[in-house]
C-alpha cells in the first residue's frame with residue numbers, strides 16, 4: 033500500500049513538472065522579452081485588480097500565430113499584427129479602429145524588418161518584447177519604454193489617453209473577437225469578461 037502511494041505521488045509529480053515545463057509558459061516564467069515563441073500561456077498573472085478583471089486569461093499563442101485565426105477565419109495572423117512595433121515604419125498597419133471606435137495610426141517601429149519565425153531564428157535578431165514591457169499596468173512605469181504610451185484624446189480633451197495594458201490587450205483581443213463572432217456566430221472567440229478572465 034505504502035509503495036503504491038509513493039509510486040502514484042512520483043507519477044503525479046512527473047506530470048506536473050511536464051505540464052509546467054513543456055506546454056505551459058506563463059507570465060510568471062516568461063521573461064519580459066525573449067526569442068522563444070510561447071504555446072499555451074496565462075496572461076494577467078499577479079493582477080491586484082478587484083472585480084471581473086482579477087483572474088488570469090488563457091491565451092494560446094500557438095493557435096493564434098500558426099492557424100487561420102484572422103477574424104474571417106481565412107488567414108494566419110501576421111506576427112506584426114499583434115507585435116505592432118516589430119516592423120519597419122513604412123509597413124506598419126494603416127488605421128486601426130479601437131474597441132470604442134477611436135481611429136489610431138501605428139507609427140512606432142523598433143525593427144527594420146517585419147517579424148516572422150524565420151527572422152527570429154537568426155542569432156543576431158533582437159528578442160520580442162512582451163506587450164506589458166511598454167503597456168504597463170495603471171500607475172506602473174513601463175520597463176521597456178520611456179513612459180506609458182499615450183495617444184491624443186479624440187474628444188478634444190487636452191489630456192492624452194494612456195494606453196495601459198487594459199487598453200492595449202483589450203483593443204487587440206476584443207476588436208478581432210467581436211468581428212469574428214459577427215462573421216461567424218459559431219466562433220469560439222471569447223467576448224465577455226468571465227469567458228476570458230477565468231484562470
Ligand code: HEC
Pocket residue numbers: 059062063064065066067068069070091093096097109110111112113114115147148149152160161162163164165
Ligand atoms: C494574436 C496576437 C499575436 C500574434 C499573431 C503573435 N503573437 Fe507573439 N505574443 C503575443 C502575446 C499577447 C504575447 C505575450 C506577451 C506578454 O506576456 O505580454 C506574445 C509573446 C511572444 C514572444 C515571447 C516574448 C517574451 O516575453 O518572451 C515571442 C518570441 C513572440 N510572441 C513571437 C511571435 C512571432 C514570431 C509571431 C508570428 C509567427 C507572433 N509572436 C505572433 C501575441 C501575438
Ligand code: HEC
Pocket residue numbers: 059075076077078079080081084085086089164169170197198201202205206209222223224225226228229
Ligand atoms: C478577449 C479576452 C478578454 C476579455 C473579453 C476581457 N479581458 Fe480584461 N484583460 C484581458 C487581457 C489579456 C488583459 C491583460 C493581461 C496582462 O496585462 O497580462 C486584461 C486585463 C484586464 C484588467 C487589468 C488587470 C491588471 O491588474 O492589470 C482589468 C481590470 C480587466 N482586464 C477587466 C476586464 C473587464 C471588466 C472585462 C469585461 C467588461 C474584461 N476585462 C474583458 C483579456 C480580456
Ligand code: HEC
Pocket residue numbers: 114115116117128130136137138139140142161162163164165166167176177181182183195199200201203204
Ligand atoms: C516598444 C513598445 C511597445 C510594445 C512592445 C507594444 N506596444 Fe502597443 N503601442 C505602443 C505605442 C507607442 C503605441 C501608440 C501608437 C504608436 O506609436 O504606434 C501603441 C499602441 C497600441 C494599440 C492601439 C492604441 C489603443 O488605444 O488601443 C494597441 C491595440 C496596442 N498598442 C497593443 C499592443 C499589443 C497587443 C502588444 C503586444 C503584442 C503591444 N501593443 C506591444 C508601444 C508598444
Ligand code: HEC
Pocket residue numbers: 075089090091092095096100101102103105109113114201204205206208209212218219220221222228
Ligand atoms: C486578429 C484576430 C485575433 C486576435 C488579435 C486575438 N484573437 Fe483570440 N481568437 C481569434 C479567433 C478567430 C478565435 C476562434 C477560433 C475558433 O473558433 O476556432 C479565437 C479564440 C480565442 C480563444 C479560445 C481558445 C482558442 O485558442 O481557440 C481564446 C481564449 C482567445 N482567443 C484569447 C485571446 C486573447 C487573450 C487575445 C489577446 C491577447 C486574442 N485572443 C487575440 C482571433 C483573434
